[in-house]
Amino acid sequence: MEPALAPATPLLPAFTHHQKVGFAHCDPAGIVFYPRYFEMVNATVEEWFETSLGFSFAKIHDDMAAAVPTVAINIDFRHPSRLGDVLEFRLHVTRLGRSSIDLQITAVQADDPDGPDRFTMTSTLVFTRKDIAGSAPWPADLRTALQHHINKQDQHDT
Amino acid sequence: MEPALAPATPLLPAFTHHQKVGFAHCDPAGIVFYPRYFEMVNATVEEWFETSLGFSFAKIHDDMAAAVPTVAINIDFRHPSRLGDVLEFRLHVTRLGRSSIDLQITAVQADDPDGPDRFTMTSTLVFTRKDIAGSAPWPADLRTALQHHINKQDQHDT
Amino acid sequence: MEPALAPATPLLPAFTHHQKVGFAHCDPAGIVFYPRYFEMVNATVEEWFETSLGFSFAKIHDDMAAAVPTVAINIDFRHPSRLGDVLEFRLHVTRLGRSSIDLQITAVQADDPDGPDRFTMTSTLVFTRKDIAGSAPWPADLRTALQHHINKQDQHDT
Amino acid sequence: MEPALAPATPLLPAFTHHQKVGFAHCDPAGIVFYPRYFEMVNATVEEWFETSLGFSFAKIHDDMAAAVPTVAINIDFRHPSRLGDVLEFRLHVTRLGRSSIDLQITAVQADDPDGPDRFTMTSTLVFTRKDIAGSAPWPADLRTALQHHINKQDQHDT
Numbered sequence: 001m002e003p004a005l006a007p008a009t010p011l012l013p014a015f016t017h018h019q020k021v022g023f024a025h026c027d028p029a030g031i032v033f034y035p036r037y038f039e040m041v042n043a044t045v046e047e048w049f050e051t052s053l054g055f056s057f058a059k060i061h062d063d064m065a066a067a068v069p070t071v072a073i074n075i076d077f078r079h080p081s082r083l084g085d086v087l088e089f090r091l092h093v094t095r096l097g098r099s100s101i102d103l104q105i106t107a108v109q110a111d112d113p114d115g116p117d118r119f120t121m122t123s124t125l126v127f128t129r130k131d132i133a134g135s136a137p138w139p140a141d142l143r144t145a146l147q148h149h150i151n152k153q154d155q156h157d158t
Numbered sequence: 159m160e161p162a163l164a165p166a167t168p169l170l171p172a173f174t175h176h177q178k179v180g181f182a183h184c185d186p187a188g189i190v191f192y193p194r195y196f197e198m199v200n201a202t203v204e205e206w207f208e209t210s211l212g213f214s215f216a217k218i219h220d221d222m223a224a225a226v227p228t229v230a231i232n233i234d235f236r237h238p239s240r241l242g243d244v245l246e247f248r249l250h251v252t253r254l255g256r257s258s259i260d261l262q263i264t265a266v267q268a269d270d271p272d273g274p275d276r277f278t279m280t281s282t283l284v285f286t287r288k289d290i291a292g293s294a295p296w297p298a299d300l301r302t303a304l305q306h307h308i309n310k311q312d313q314h315d316t
Numbered sequence: 317m318e319p320a321l322a323p324a325t326p327l328l329p330a331f332t333h334h335q336k337v338g339f340a341h342c343d344p345a346g347i348v349f350y351p352r353y354f355e356m357v358n359a360t361v362e363e364w365f366e367t368s369l370g371f372s373f374a375k376i377h378d379d380m381a382a383a384v385p386t387v388a389i390n391i392d393f394r395h396p397s398r399l400g401d402v403l404e405f406r407l408h409v410t411r412l413g414r415s416s417i418d419l420q421i422t423a424v425q426a427d428d429p430d431g432p433d434r435f436t437m438t439s440t441l442v443f444t445r446k447d448i449a450g451s452a453p454w455p456a457d458l459r460t461a462l463q464h465h466i467n468k469q470d471q472h473d474t
Numbered sequence: 475m476e477p478a479l480a481p482a483t484p485l486l487p488a489f490t491h492h493q494k495v496g497f498a499h500c501d502p503a504g505i506v507f508y509p510r511y512f513e514m515v516n517a518t519v520e521e522w523f524e525t526s527l528g529f530s531f532a533k534i535h536d537d538m539a540a541a542v543p544t545v546a547i548n549i550d551f552r553h554p555s556r557l558g559d560v561l562e563f564r565l566h567v568t569r570l571g572r573s574s575i576d577l578q579i580t581a582v583q584a585d586d587p588d589g590p591d592r593f594t595m596t597s598t599l600v601f602t603r604k605d606i607a608g609s610a611p612w613p614a615d616l617r618t619a620l621q622h623h624i625n626k627q628d629q630h631d632t
């Protein structure tokens with residue numbers, strides 16, 4: 001029996017976010033310039049925090065005087081994306097730590113959901129507070145929201 | 159009777175496009191860094207070409223071997239936008255020329271449509287073709303789409 | 317006799333800054349995407365504040381708890397720039413107000429300084445402080461640095 | 475005796491490129507927003523291709539109708555960078571394949587070269603041609619330039 005948070009098989013998406021590839025994302029080769037993918041990934045993470053967890057980045061930064069920086073990324077770019085493509089970004093939590101979280105993020109063309117991944121990415125985010133150096137434990141309410149999301153995600157997977 | 163394309167009073171929006179201010183748009187002062195506004199404006203123009211005119215930028219660039227570069231901008235930044243603001247971009251055509259078009263673009267907070275403009279901007283775009291230098295006349299079908307849009311816009315205004 | 321700060325003829329550059337057009341600046345048409353010009357213009361303004369005036373943006377933002385936002389831009393894009401072009405940005409002060417400053421900024425190809433302007437731009441920046449709304453008078457030391465720069469610029473022009 | 479291209483100890487930099495952290499790179503937390511690091515990394519790679527190898531991206535894209543896309547990245551962000559920091563990017567080749575290359579890239583503060591790495595990154599780039607799908611073998615002249623660079627790099631290391 002495989003553990004819920006370290007799956008060997010592809011996960012069903014727990015959170016999806018659509019973004020269209022615009023002129024601003026594309027390079028002289030006519031495909032998405034890879035730093036722009038990370039802007040799109042960050043927008044996906046922001047949307048997930050706001051709509052799934054109830055903690056917008058505005059709330060985290062302004063009200064909580066905190067941040068959720070990305071501290072590690074591992075990404076394979078598999079298939080180019082072109083101007084006008086509508087991408088479906090899929091975010092899955094693979095580990096919840098005391099002050100960190102691991103995410104698995106992929107993107108496919110929204111109208112071809114079984115088509116090739118544009119990229120597969122894993123990343124680690126940590127919770128930080130402006131008044132102390134280094135990472136800090138997740139606040140109780142945010143941790144509860146994360147755990148609640150993971151429970152729903154796992155039900156979706158099984 | 160005021161001329162339809164040079165109104166003295168604020169125009170009703172003919173085309174609107176909502177975009178949320180994300181982390182990628184904001185500067186160390188916590189407000190939108192102005193070059194990012196232009197990325198958002200360009201996304202608005204792209205969305206307008208695609209959904210209102212039926213000419214996506216992918217179609218224009220790839221199929222028609224053409225482009226619609228912005229050749230002039232006049233902008234006043236009136237009110238800062240902050241992380242998490244959902245902005246309503248409003249696009250109005252103010253002049254259609256042989257190979258150019260003038261646009262008036264503003265943005266307000268979507269949930270406060272009568273609130274202050276974040277900026278007011280006028281811009282000029284021209285039609286260009288990859289095989290010839292300088293601007294080129296609008297192709298007949300694109301010109302028809304532009305004129306049709308202006309007619310609807312004017313009916314909306316009156 | 318024409319006033320020094322409102323010249324009818326092209327000004328000699330008072331401050332120049334070289335930047336190379338990279339992949340990140342270029343669009344699918346292979347030319348600079350105009351929002352990227354504004355990033356380059358902002359880098360020019362930052363470099364000018366730091367090296368000519370002695371006030372880096374880090375100092376202004378962090379130590380002085382202030383900012384110098386751009387509040388108006390008027391720009392004509394005259395000639396496209398391509399991947400690999402080294403551009404010379406030229407900054408000239410055209411007006412110093414109580415809490416604002418007007419700049420004239422152009423760019424040419426560095427190895428063709430008499431060649432066509434890539435764009436001609438005028439902009440207005442204002443001084444703001446984090447503890448008060450709206451603009452604030454230039455602090456005495458920054459105003460002195462601005463006036464000193466303008467004096468040198470005018471000697472250069474005559 | 476350790477193999478030259480898979481060192482166990484930190485490498486001496488074979489190619490360095492300085493870039494200043496500007497306003498455009500920084501987020502509301504006042505530190506470099508990580509997608510901007512990738513723009514800076516790409517600028518470093520471009521500068522390396524042009525000045526060390528003699529193959530500018532303009533030459534590769536326009537004259538050779540080719541490209542050198544990044545297909546994989548592994549990065550750890552170790553220490554934040556702030557507005558005004560001058561970063562020294564260090565690029566080292568760790569593997570040369572038939573149609574690919576592995577790079578190791580780090581950045582430190584230029585005036586504190588023994589200070590903490592801002593990030594450590596490995597990436598894989600492949601050579602591609604516009605007229606064929608997938609990767610293509612390095613052209614003979616570019617491969618010679620790469621091998622020549624690696625030879626110099628290894629002499630520097632020993």
